[in-house]
Amino acid sequence: MDKREELKGLIKEVITDSLKGDIDTIRAEADAQKEVNAKVLEDNTELKARFDAMQEKVVTLHQNTGVHKYVFKGYDTQRPTRNFKIDCSKEVGDETARVILKALTESNTGAYAVPVEYSNALLGLAELNSVALAKARIFNTSTSSIKMPTKGTRATVDAQAFATANAAAATALGQLTFTIDKRIGSYEVVNNDVLMDQNFDVVGQFVEPMMAETIGQAMDGEMFNGTEFTTSISACANGVTVSGTVAMAAAVTYANLVALAYAVELERGLRPEWFMPRGALKDIVALVSATTGSPIFNPVPISGGPAGTLLGYPINIVPQIADVPANGSIRIAFGDPSKYIIAINGGIVFQVNPYASMKEGLTQFIGYARADGNMEDAEAFAVLLRTDA
Numbered sequence: 001m002d003k004r005e006e007l008k009g010l011i012k013e014v015i016t017d018s019l020k021g022d023i024d025t026i027r028a029e030a031d032a033q034k035e036v037n038a039k040v041l042e043d044n045t046e047l048k049a050r051f052d053a054m055q056e057k058v059v060t061l062h063q064n065t066g067v068h069k070y071v072f073k074g075y076d077t078q079r080p081t082r083n084f085k086i087d088c089s090k091e092v093g094d095e096t097a098r099v100i101l102k103a104l105t106e107s108n109t110g111a112y113a114v115p116v117e118y119s120n121a122l123l124g125l126a127e128l129n130s131v132a133l134a135k136a137r138i139f140n141t142s143t144s145s146i147k148m149p150t151k152g153t154r155a156t157v158d159a160q161a162f163a164t165a166n167a168a169a170a171t172a173l174g175q176l177t178f179t180i181d182k183r184i185g186s187y188e189v190v191n192n193d194v195l196m197d198q199n200f201d202v203v204g205q206f207v208e209p210m211m212a213e214t215i216g217q218a219m220d221g222e223m224f225n226g227t228e229f230t231t232s233i234s235a236c237a238n239g240v241t242v243s244g245t246v247a248m249a250a251a252v253t254y255a256n257l258v259a260l261a262y263a264v265e266l267e268r269g270l271r272p273e274w275f276m277p278r279g280a281l282k283d284i285v286a287l288v289s290a291t292t293g294s295p296i297f298n299p300v301p302i303s304g305g306p307a308g309t310l311l312g313y314p315i316n317i318v319p320q321i322a323d324v325p326a327n328g329s330i331r332i333a334f335g336d337p338s339k340y341i342i343a344i345n346g347g348i349v350f351q352v353n354p355y356a357s358m359k360e361g362l363t364q365f366i367g368y369a370r371a372d373g374n375m376e377d378a379e380a381f382a383v384l385l386r387t388d389a
Contacts, residue, residue, distance in 0.1 A: 130215075133342070135338070272334055340376065
């Protein structure tokens with residue numbers, strides 16, 4: 001019997017009648033989402049035809065974290081990336097299913113890791129929902145400690161006649177250190193009833209989108225305002241600082257946006273972009289000209305989300321940046337994301353533990369990645385930072 005089919009059959013057997021109300025809530029939310037998608041597709045026959053044509057097609061994406069293949073399966077019009085399911089070979093799929101089967105049937109530690117190939121594919125899936133993984137420079141490594149040189153001081157030069165020595169270059173190198181000693185991840189507890197009632201594809205429908213997205217979003221939080229990475233962009237000294245919640249709410253002004261945009265070394269060939277929460281973009285859209293009263297920015301809705309440019313540079317909505325930041329955190333960042341480096345030791349580790357809550361009919365799914373982040377060049381960023389007096 002195919003291991004994946006055997007896995008589905010086993011999951012059906014491991015069920016209880018507990019948490020029935022939660023199942024009804026999940027179903028209601030899923031039905032509501034289906035209605036929204038159905039309405040969009042009904043009103044747009046061309047989009048419906050494209051989605052129909054894409055079903056089960058294999059798509060190869062050259063991503064920041066590597067080259068990954070996906071199977072397009074689904075009709076989510078609000079977030080199309082949710083329709084991508086990782087495409088692993090039958091051998092890898094069967095091996096992954098065997099791992100989960102062992103976790104659900106053998107009485108031991110309850111900790112099982114999936115194959116490396118599958119873990120790397122999950123990392124690519126995480127990138128689809130992560131600004132950090134999609135925009136920053138990604139170094140894949142097999143060690144927990146990395147040191148790399150960076151530019152310290154520029155060389156000194158002068159003009160001299162022949163027979164007279166030029167000035168000593170007096171260059172100096174800086175050094176970035178990455179210490180990968182923490183896990184970034186979480187675990188999810190799934191009611192076995194849900195697995196059975198939905199004929200749930202554990203690998204394709206739960207593990208991939210849910211755990212990968214969680215880790216990708218955590219990377220976003222660490223890159224911009226985190227404390228576990230060696231540095232976050234909130235450590236940048238350039239930009240505008242304000243004190244307190246009230247001042248931060250009023251800090252989205254045209255003058256401050258211009259100050260951020262021209263606080264970085266644009267003349268050094270940077271490719272800066274804006275990073276902010278949805279609430280900050282709402283405030284920016286509300287800004288009007290003092291002369292004409294007309295909006296200074298007009299967003300363009302694409303694929304259900306806001307898009308556009310601000311002062312000529314692209315905008316990225318980052319949910320992990322709080323619209324009401326705590327002391328020491330940023331609300332808006334402007335800079336070149338390629339000047340921020342994330343070092344990842346391996347892909348995403350996925351484990352299954354059916355024992356912790358077996359009597360309740362629940363199974364734990366655990367996912368994490370080992371990573372660290374550091375700024376290559378702090379002058380490549382400017383931030384709107386809250387620093388309480």
